[in-house]
Amino acid sequence: MTRTILIALTLLMLLGARTTMAAERAIWVWEQDSYAMVQERAAGGAAIAFLKSKGIRVLYLYADAFQGQGLLEARPELYRTFVRRLHGNGLRAYALLGSAYLHTEEYILPERRAAALAMFRRVLDYNAAAKPEERFDGINLDIEPHVLDQWAQQKMQLLGQFLELGQAFMELKRASGQSLPVGPAIPFWLDGIELDWHGTTKPVSEQVIDIYDYVALMDYRDHADGPDGIVSLGAEEMEYANRRHKKVVIGIDFSPGGIQKTSFDHLAEADLERELALTERAFRESPAFGGFALHHFGAYQRWLERDRHGASAAADVAVP
Secondary structure, three states, X not given: OOHHHHHHHHHHHHHHHHHOOOOOEEEEEOHHHHHHHHHOHHHHHHHHHHHHHOOOOEEEEEOOOEOOEOHHHHOXXXXXXXXXXXXXXXXXXXXXEOOOOOOHHHHHOHHHHHHHHHHHHHHHHHHHHOOHHHOOOXXXXXXXXXXXXXXXXXXXXXXXXXXXXXXXXXXXHXXXXXXXXXXEEEEHHHHHOEEEEOOEXXXXXXXXXXXXXXXXXXXXXXXXXXXOOHHHHXXXXXXXXXXXXXXXXXXXXXXXXXXXXXXXXXXXXXXXXXXXXXXXXXXXXXXXXXXXXXXXXXXXHHHHHHHHHHHHHHHHHXXX
């Protein structure tokens, strides 16, 4: 078999895998990548072409301060131009709020509440001032109280504060009159913690789903099936969201390091497509299933590039 035929067959197999996938795909785009796309026309154009080629239609585009700059407020025209380009290419943009750089896990604390609400309000103000084609289509929040130092001793208190902040965000949204969907990234294991909040005791995951329009479930596993797989770990959230007429987006990770089973870093693109197809098959009858979110743009690109080089090296070995 010649190398040309081998490559053609491989492309056909990958194309076939992608065309069977109907679920929408989103991707988290963190500070540095988002700022590059917004500030540099060439970087934005390259990102758009890349995402379209991979069937990704939604960007969780970072929209807060980074390295001393707050572009959304200081240079809103940059976001307007890029969001307009995204829309012109059939893509959507959710404002991504939350950042390790800003230590936004602290935003659940009473003394940081004002900063959290100001962060959220800036996106609402931006949308209110922008033309329809320049507006964010939604908001994705990444505020993770479990990374706080006091988590082990004050878990229940912190989770209550996390819910209170979510309620405050949604009150701001309602007061603005804007209809954009708002939802947080949450770990899959919140369904194993029951919390008495405002007189109702239920899993924290359900309390979160009650508050928001959708959740992006950090369902970080490298396989779909089995008791510790993507489907099993997301089933309770999907079932509850379905009853509440909400959406669950299944998050998957490509970051290196950590526990192997939590990331696709050690696998290939064909493995990813197989496991996502299995996950979609399990959830596609549920109205709550909102597709997939990939974590994150930089890690995903690096992973694909490494996989491509690996496939090329294998072809060189296999074909004399």
